[in-house]
Amino acid sequence: MKRRTLLAQTGLGATALTAAATVKVAAQAPVSSPSQPAIRWRMATAFPKSLDIMFSTIESLCQQVSDMTGGKFVITPYPVGDIAPAAKVLDTVTEGTTECGCTISLYYTDRIPALGFTGGIPFGLNAQQQNAWLFYGGGLEATQKIYRTLGLINYPAGNIGGQMGGWFRREIETVDDLKGLKIRIAGLGGSLLKRLGAEVQILGPDEILPALVAEKIEAVEFLGPYDDEKLGLHKATRYYYSPSWWEPGASNELLINLNQWQTLPQDYQTILQLAATEAHHKLLARYTAANSAALERLLANGVQLKTFSPEFVQATYQAAVAMYEELASQDPQFREVYQPWKAFRSKIHKWNRVNEMGFATFAFNAGN
């Protein structure tokens, strides 16, 4: 009787974050499994708690692992800075200071450009295409080969989806407007803008608004409406450009020390991997919902939405292709991922033009 009452209470009225929370209450208590090993891991992350969607999705990943092992396998996530700065999370895991980390590869593309293929690259794949490439197009295998040279194994752990092109103090008409522009942007998007004459800086979330206010930077590529609004970027800039050419399907990943990974029982490995996969997709769904609402608020607050001109997009696309071809000619590791990726992209674009574009062009504009 008590169980039924709980189910009714939690299932019908509550606005639980996920349906899991809705129904879990009604279950039997987990059975203690004394023969499963108790494992405690630490996870360094590249994200502050203020990026609450990002950080709480990572917390939820860790919670799922604990839930699925009856509390035996516990991973504690630490915000950026507690163990390492964002740009050092990878190193922390390589060195074994922490058993695992959650970060975005954009912080490491200066050292290893090929890592951009997991985090997101200019004019790369959108979220849905990226998943097809990672899981069924050879992408995860190709990137795991690279990470293995660093003593790591990687799993996708949070697709951020298509975001915004950034905040600009003045209008951007042509690529010439990028010359001398002081802009905050990470990853190969940053490398691209550097080639086009911009003065690129990488700043952590908390440093961005003060730098804008002090006019140390004039433009910011960060995330999407939800996080950008929290950072208050609309208070210090005027123009909000779309879309994000710089990383159309940006994505976080779980990095695990390979030696530590190999000590895990098979069931724990599968559990950790599936929790990461769920976080990967969950983050996109959360951001899609949250950004929809935040964009509406920002526009109501007077933010001016702008679209990069066709001329600008064409010129940055050509520059991106030139950069990739140059990297591929110089860097065998980059080439090995880039060549098959390019062939996959061409094929998937043809299919998505047929099944997705025609529908979206009509339906996204109908009846709203």
Place this chain on the structure above:
Amino acid sequence: MKRRTLLAQTGLGATALTAAATVKVAAQAPVSSPSQPAIRWRMATAFPKSLDIMFSTIESLCQQVSDMTGGKFVITPYPVGDIAPAAKVLDTVTEGTTECGCTISLYYTDRIPALGFTGGIPFGLNAQQQNAWLFYGGGLEATQKIYRTLGLINYPAGNIGGQMGGWFRREIETVDDLKGLKIRIAGLGGSLLKRLGAEVQILGPDEILPALVAEKIEAVEFLGPYDDEKLGLHKATRYYYSPSWWEPGASNELLINLNQWQTLPQDYQTILQLAATEAHHKLLARYTAANSAALERLLANGVQLKTFSPEFVQATYQAAVAMYEELASQDPQFREVYQPWKAFRSKIHKWNRVNEMGFATFAFNAGN
């Protein structure tokens, strides 16, 4: 040493279906957990083994559950017809003949129209939007409330993504061409075409080609290039229309008998739910990759790709809206899902026009 050799062998050369397979070999053997309960469930499915992507993804879901419980929680999936026909999988689980089932709600919308919101409805949400709505827009809660009245709990377990509009023996210019058209199509898409004068039939996968050849039907809405090619539909029809207005983000689901669900320990509940979620996203990634390749083969084989005319799309859209408003006025269960769904759709379309459409319009056509 042996572990390292295995890792090298499996990690570098093999084309494992998932990266999990790549690395699992190197793990410790799973630890036996005698205190976890041994549970054996049967799963009725709506899919034949010949739909190999669909069926093997369900097999993989069951395998993951077994892997994560060290072989303690075993679910055996049965192809359509072994336990129940496609249109009776839901009943089988409601009655408790099987503990769970995997099906698509399109088979049940004649009885309960509101179930269309999980399986896919004409001019509904695309895959990415559907996930945002289900997991963070109140969708899963709303549909779980409906399924609960049937003694079931539902979890998304396989998004099929944007498919095709169907195979037609003759060209379709206006909605008048639908009058008297003998077409195979399920769900609310079928209801819509019936309203527009078509003679709608629901046929199982194995019945479709024979019916086309015998001219019992003249048109078929089924799935996407990969499955359609396997069925040989291109041998009996000429025109392949895009895109699928009928169910833009079609989706399978796991149905679990609510009493059985409540007997599961919490950790098994989380494990089953995450395995379903992984299958949900995995199916989309598999189809996206496989359909890309299959479309190329079909076109090389002389299939004529067509796009529904703007006039046709506009008219079917208006008819769909009229149908929804009518259902909402008559059916409180439908109304309760439809009203907030419509508001969510409007908001998400605005955001996706900003972040996805501009990018896709350029990038899907660039450099291919």
